[in-house]
Amino acid sequence: MMGRGLHYSPGFRLAATTVLAFGxxxxxxxxxxxxxxxRHTGHRDPAEVVATLHTGGRSYPAALRDLLIAARAAPNDIxxxxxxxxxLIDEGRTAGDSRLVGASLGVLRPFMxxxxxxxxxxxxxxxxxxxxxxxxLMLLDRAIVLNPRDANALLIRATIHIVRGDFATxxxxxxxxSALQRPDLGFLCVATAETMTERAPAFADRIAxxxxxxxVFDPALIPYAQSLLGEIAxxxxxxxxxxxxxxxxxxxxxxxxxxxxxxxxxxxxxxxxEDVLALLTPAPDVDGVLIRRYLAATSxxxxxxxxxxxxxxxxxxxLNLDLGLTAHAREEAQYFLLVAxxxxxxxxxxxxxxxxxxxxxxxxxxxxxxxxxxxxxxxxPALAWMAKVGIVVPTLIIPDAVREAAK
Numbered sequence: 121m122m123g124r125g126l127h128y129s130p131g132f133r134l135a136a137t138t139v140l141a142f143g144x145x146x147x148x149x150x151x152x153x154x155x156x157x158x159r160h161t162g163h164r165d166p167a168e169v170v171a172t173l174h175t176g177g178r179s180y181p182a183a184l185r186d187l188l189i190a191a192r193a194a195p196n197d198i199x200x201x202x203x204x205x206x207x208l209i210d211e212g213r214t215a216g217d218s219r220l221v222g223a224s225l226g227v228l229r230p231f232m233x234x235x236x237x238x239x240x241x242x243x244x245x246x247x248x249x250x251x252x253x254x255x256x257l258m259l260l261d262r263a264i265v266l267n268p269r270d271a272n273a274l275l276i277r278a279t280i281h282i283v284r285g286d287f288a289t290x291x292x293x294x295x296x297x298s299a300l301q302r303p304d305l306g307f308l309c310v311a312t313a314e315t316m317t318e319r320a321p322a323f324a325d326r327i328a329x330x331x332x333x334x335x336v337f338d339p340a341l342i343p344y345a346q347s348l349l350g351e352i353a354x355x356x357x358x359x360x361x362x363x364x365x366x367x368x369x370x371x372x373x374x375x376x377x378x379x380x381x382x383x384x385x386x387x388x389x390x391x392x393x394e395d396v397l398a399l400l401t402p403a404p405d406v407d408g409v410l411i412r413r414y415l416a417a418t419s420x421x422x423x424x425x426x427x428x429x430x431x432x433x434x435x436x437x438x439l440n441l442d443l444g445l446t447a448h449a450r451e452e453a454q455y456f457l458l459v460a461x462x463x464x465x466x467x468x469x470x471x472x473x474x475x476x477x478x479x480x481x482x483x484x485x486x487x488x489x490x491x492x493x494x495x496x497x498x499x500x501p502a503l504a505w506m507a508k509v510g511i512v513v514p515t516l517i518i519p520d521a522v523r524e525a526a527k
Contacts, residue, residue: 180220184211191227198236201227205242213249216377216406218447221249237267244276251447251476253280271297271305278309285478287313287509304330304337308344315351316480318512324352343369350382355480357515359386377403384412393419407436407451414459430459449473453485463493471498478505480513487522496521 184207191197191204205224212220224246231239240263248256260277264270274293281290290313298306307330311323330337331345350365366383370376380403387396396416403409410429417425437452449472456466470489474482483502490499499522505511 180211180215183207188227195230198231198234198239201231202238202242205246209242209245209249214375214377216404216409218250221246235266237263237270237273240266241270241273241276244273248276248280253284253476256280268296269300271300271302274300275305275309279312282313283477283479285505285509287317304341308341308348311348315348315355316511316513318510320352320512321356324349343372347379354382354386355513355515359389362386374402377406377409381408381412384416388412388415391419393417397422397425405432407433407448407455411451411454411459433459446472446476449476450482450485453489457485457489457492461492463489467493467495467498474502480516483511484516487518491519491521496525500526 187200187204187207191200194200205227208220208224208227212218212222212224225243228239228243228246232243240259244256244259244263247253247259257277257280260273260280263273264277267273274297278290278293278297281287281293291310294306294309294313296306297309300306308327311327314320314323327345327349331342337345346365346369350362350369353359353362353365363383363386366379366386369379370383373379380399384396384399387393387399393416396412397420400409400413400416410433414426414429414433417423417429433451433455436448437455440448440452449469453466453469453473456462456469467489470482470486474486476482483506486502487499490496496519503518503522503526
């Protein structure tokens with residue numbers, strides 16, 4: 121979904137597409153799902169350990185701790201569990217902390233056997249954040265059977281299908297959303313599935329027109345719409361327009377990590393490395409931030425910033441590989457391609473990532489890694505997928521070696 125950005129060679133970028141799609145969906149769940157008023161009102165022992173809620177010295181909100189205390193004090197209270205899970209997902213998304221999002225699954229686990237669509241949708245949201253797309257889809261299928269009119273569940277399922285490159289299936293869910301008297305949300309859903317097709321510019325024009333029609337467009341969807349306009353502009357090579365959209369979004373929500381990453385990509389592409397470091401200073405140290413920070417600092421010969429970022433990325437990558445984890449395969453491939461060059465490892469992780477998701481970032485990453493490893497044939501499955509689903513992205517560069525391997 122997201123367009124150009126960081127480069128190891130012309131045409132290659134890093135992006136936050138999964139963060140974008142899932143951040144939008146999680147935000148809609150938090151916005152449209154009724155909130156619980158559950159609060160902890162009893163005496164709290166100051167020495168009580170509620171949960172490990174500190175990472176790198178960062179304190180998490182007292183409201184989140186209160187919700188966790190309330191859920192633990194009433195282990196059979198499904199309303200308290202939902203409130204705590206929502207808070208964990210929301211805070212984890214804001215902080216870029218997958219462990220917090222994963223903790224929501226522990227809160228929800230006692231209620232997973234219940235026929236409760238909201239529980240299933242929350243659990244699916246957490247699983248897709250961890251890149252367990254198939255697990256998330258199974259939960260969403262159950263949730264939608266229980267509540268076919270749940271636009272949030274349909275949107276999350278459509279988003280996962282888009283990430284996996286199954287646009288036709290995604291658009292079926294988008295049409296279902298429109299049929300629920302949510303034509304504005306259904307339209308944006310379809311537009312998301314079309315960002316990498318030849319119809320993308322036309323959809324961008326329609327999005328801009330619809331946004332100017334308050335009688336038919338929910339103002340709460342403006343960030344979603346503006347994100348799509350930024351993505352499409354970047355994919356079409358209109359970086360100045362894309363940067364304007366991302367800057368406006370960041371002004372509306374400075375805590376939005378996905379927008380910082382997308383804007384950072386554009387700045388790196390334009391060699392504005394000092395601006396990148398300034399932009400990422402307040403951002404949490406998630407993998408995507410560390411990679412971009414390393415690249416910008418290296419370009420500026422600021423080893424005091426680049427070296428710690430590289431060391432921390434290396435530690436995380438080694439841990440993930442030792443544990444056999446795949447959720448961060450994209451970032452691992454980027455690490456081996458751009459931070460600690462190892463073309464063979466980069467290709468291996470890019471292939472693992474490609475098996476999970478088929479966004480423009482994953483497409484470019486597989487192509488770049490295959491070329492770097494002098495194995496252009498390894499990128500042929502990506503070209504086959506492009507032809508099958510009709511990918512048309514003006515900024516996508518396919519090296520001659522890959523085209524020749526595909527013949």
